[in-house]
Amino acid sequence: xxxxxxxxxxxxxxxxxxxxxxxxxxxxxxxxxxxxxxxxxxxxxxxxxxxxxxxxxxxxxxxxxxxxxxxxxxxxxxxxxxxxxxxxxxxxxxxxxxxxxxxxxxxxxxxxxxxxxxxxxxxxxxxxxxxxxxxxxxxxxxxxxxxxxxxxxxxxxxxxxxxxxxxxxxxxxxxxxxxxxxxxxxxxxxxxxxxxxxxxxxxxxxxxxxxxxxxxxxxxxxxxxxxxxxxxxxxxxxxxxxxxxxxxxxxxxxxxxxxxxxxxxxxxxxxxxxxxxxxxxxxxxxxxxxxxxxxxxxxxxxxxxxxxxxxxxxxxxxxxxxxxxxxxxxxxxxxxxxxxxxxxxxxxxxxxxxxxxxxxxxxxxxxxxxxxxxxxxxxxxxxxxxxxxxxxxxxxxxxxxxx
Numbered sequence: 001x002x003x004x005x006x007x008x009x010x011x012x013x014x015x016x017x018x019x020x021x022x023x024x025x026x027x028x029x030x031x032x033x034x035x036x037x038x039x040x041x042x043x044x045x046x047x048x049x050x051x052x053x054x055x056x057x058x059x060x061x062x063x064x065x066x067x068x069x070x071x072x073x074x075x076x077x078x079x080x081x082x083x084x085x086x087x088x089x090x091x092x093x094x095x096x097x098x099x100x101x102x103x104x105x106x107x108x109x110x111x112x113x114x115x116x117x118x119x120x121x122x123x124x125x126x127x128x129x130x131x132x133x134x135x136x137x138x139x140x141x142x143x144x145x146x147x148x149x150x151x152x153x154x155x156x157x158x159x160x161x162x163x164x165x166x167x168x169x170x171x172x173x174x175x176x177x178x179x180x181x182x183x184x185x186x187x188x189x190x191x192x193x194x195x196x197x198x199x200x201x202x203x204x205x206x207x208x209x210x211x212x213x214x215x216x217x218x219x220x221x222x223x224x225x226x227x228x229x230x231x232x233x234x235x236x237x238x239x240x241x242x243x244x245x246x247x248x249x250x251x252x253x254x255x256x257x258x259x260x261x262x263x264x265x266x267x268x269x270x271x272x273x274x275x276x277x278x279x280x281x282x283x284x285x286x287x288x289x290x291x292x293x294x295x296x297x298x299x300x301x302x303x304x305x306x307x308x309x310x311x312x313x314x315x316x317x318x319x320x321x322x323x324x325x326x327x328x329x330x331x332x333x334x335x336x337x338x339x340x341x342x343x344x345x346x347x348x349x350x351x352x353x354x355x356x357x358x359x360x361x362x363x364x365x366x367x368x369x370x371x372x373x374x375x376x377x378x379x380x381x382x383x384x385x386x387x388x389x390x391x392x393x394x395x396x397x398x399x400x401x402x403x
Contacts, residue, residue, distance in 0.1 A: 023121065024051060027108075028305075029058035031070070032101040036108055042124050043112075047390055048339050049305065053078045054115055056108070059261050059303050066148040066175060067093040070104060071261055072111045075305075080115055087111040093148070149174045164195040182227075185214040205372050210234040222256045229270070238374050239357045241279050247272030264301040270294065271319075280359035283376075289356065292319040307335040307342070318354065327351040340390040347383040 022044040027033060037045050049055050055075045063069040068091045076083035089107040091100045116122050152171040158164070169190045176183040189210045196203040211234070217227030226249065233243040251268040253260075276289040295316035302309040310332045317325035333345040358376055367373050 026052035242277040344386040
């Protein structure tokens with residue numbers, strides 16, 4: 001009798017344990033993770049993908065309206081082996097944070113239904129259909145013709161006994177994106193004034209900058225694109241009274257553009273005409289110049305489950321003076337090495353041989369300390385390296401924002 005009672009208790013305990021054993025989910029999303037987790041407590045969220053039953057990776061990219069497109073990719077393991085799902089949603093640029101995270105939560109739940117159906121957890125689901133009458137012309141009419149505009153501005157003021165700073169920035173941008181065309185334009189103005197007063201000496205610094213850029217790009221195929229680019233710059237720091245550039249370009253994507261959300265490898269060639277007018281005579285004795293330049297850009301971008309890689313290499317030179325050139329390498333790498341261990345690397349490396357705009361004469365102490373003008377250099381490097389290792393409890397369901 002005693003043995004029978006023990007067996008019954010073991011069976012009941014096992015049944016109870018199996019019913020309370022939740023599906024383990026690993027969620028990787030550059031969004032409000034805590035909000036999604038807090039509103040889907042039917043799952044157990046784990047901190048490492050190798051510990052999960054379902055991996056959910058969310059990839060984002062700017063869409064045609066200037067908002068963000070989020071693509072949710074699901075991969076099942078263990079009891080959900082060979083089960084995969086994908087669902088996406090668009091978050092308009094004018095959405096508030098609350099609206100955006102509600103939309104992402106709704107999309108996440110919708111993608112998880114595929115895994116929960118025909119399991120013990122499907123009883124916790126409730127499906128609701130909303131009947132909304134939509135006029136047919138509302139679906140096809142766009143009074144803005146795919147144009148999206150943005151106006152921005154800021155003003156900063158700081159005042160102390162010995163320091164006074166004023167700065168303003170104004171910006172205006174307009175984009176139009178379709179399947180075949182991409183038109184972009186940006187305008188900006190900024191001014192920064194700083195005053196430093198001491199017992200005997202007073203110093204002041206003023207920097208002004210105005211620019212305009214525009215481009216028209218057309219898609220030729222699933223691999224080729226071509227376009228023209230224009231640029232205007234007035235910048236006291238770089239000694240440009242007027243800098244005008246016009247450049248046609250051709251780009252080839254080794255991977256079809258349809259897969260740009262997760263991977264991209266492009267090679268672009270530009271050849272351009274430049275007109276320079278300087279505030280001060282340059283180290284080469286010019287107050288104005290007309291020159292041609294060319295550049296070749298290799299761009300690499302991967303967003304995968306093991307991490308992300310973004311890197312581009314740019315080589316440029318003046319056709320009139322090939323010895324005036326520049327090489328730029330920019331990298332950002334985020335890798336998941338083993339369980340709990342991640343590596344982050346970012347770096348920018350430049351070999352500079354094209355500073356034709358530098359003003360002649362010696363730089364003053366004010367120029368050096370206050371950075372009122374660009375200084376001669378052969379290189380510019382910046383690197384950042386980081387490691388992180390997480391261990392302990394595999395669960396991270398709980399959200400606690402208390403003090």
